[in-house]
Amino acid sequence: MRFMTRRWIALALAGALALGAASAAGTTATSAGATAAPAGATAASALAELKAGNGRHMKHHYAHPHQTASRMHALADGQHPHAIVLSCSDSRVPPEIVFDQGLGDLFTVRVAGNVAGDAELASIEYAVEHLHVPLLVVMGHESCGAVAAAIEGGEAPGHIAALVGVIQPSVEKARSLPGDLSTNAVRVNVETMVTALRSSHPILDQHVADGTLVIVGGVYSLKTGAVAWLPDSP
Numbered sequence: 001m002r003f004m005t006r007r008w009i010a011l012a013l014a015g016a017l018a019l020g021a022a023s024a025a026g027t028t029a030t031s032a033g034a035t036a037a038p039a040g041a042t043a044a045s046a047l048a049e050l051k052a053g054n055g056r057h058m059k060h061h062y063a064h065p066h067q068t069a070s071r072m073h074a075l076a077d078g079q080h081p082h083a084i085v086l087s088c089s090d091s092r093v094p095p096e097i098v099f100d101q102g103l104g105d106l107f108t109v110r111v112a113g114n115v116a117g118d119a120e121l122a123s124i125e126y127a128v129e130h131l132h133v134p135l136l137v138v139m140g141h142e143s144c145g146a147v148a149a150a151i152e153g154g155e156a157p158g159h160i161a162a163l164v165g166v167i168q169p170s171v172e173k174a175r176s177l178p179g180d181l182s183t184n185a186v187r188v189n190v191e192t193m194v195t196a197l198r199s200s201h202p203i204l205d206q207h208v209a210d211g212t213l214v215i216v217g218g219v220y221s222l223k224t225g226a227v228a229w230l231p232d233s234p
């Protein structure tokens with residue numbers, strides 16, 4: 001994982017840069033064709049769908065959309081996801097269940113601590129550039145083990161040290177905030193990644209600037225199943 005470290009640090013540094021509010025939602029996907037997002041899919045409609053799905057998850061009243069054989073067969077010719085979700089590998093936060101989505105709906109990137117190194121960033125760029133996905137959600141969650149490791153500090157074994165090192169600046173920032181350190185660190189870690197991704201050059205920043213990509217952050221509650229969206233989310 002050493003090769004990722006430099007990029008992770010770059011992202012963390014980029015996260016320190018203040019950026020403006022998210023681009024206005026409601027941008028229509030620009031391209032048609034086999035790999036484009038569905039016609040009419042916008043950041044606003046995708047986010048609304050995720051919020052509705054999360055509401056169903058909270059009530060344990062699932063619609064289980066897009067999980068039929070016909071859906072599977074239809075997707076054999078190409079994918080048209082309407083949202084990218086960068087979330088933690090934690091087994092308790094699978095995006096398809098948390099948002100009650102089905103086959104071909106979400107382009108998911110999962111890594112402990114929901115931070116993006118080169119491979120994760122490349123995955124996101126592919127979905128934005130080639131699949132024209134209009135929405136990227138960075139989703140942290142309460143009681144995140146990766147964030148807890150960063151709070152604990154000390155020597156982390158194996159490659160875990162590189163991952164913890166990326167989260168460390170967010171933890172240090174959270175230490176100066178009132179309230180629960182773990183809760184604050186999880187939120188700041190999401191905020192840092194959202195900010196870094198919005199300014200990620202050369203692909204994501206351009207799409208954010210021209211309104212074809214909206215990046216939002218949220219924190220998932222293990223107790224209620226609810227995703228609390230960051231204040232600057234549409």
Ligand SMILES: [Zn+2]
Binds near residue numbers: 088113114141144145
């Ligand atoms: Zn986690």
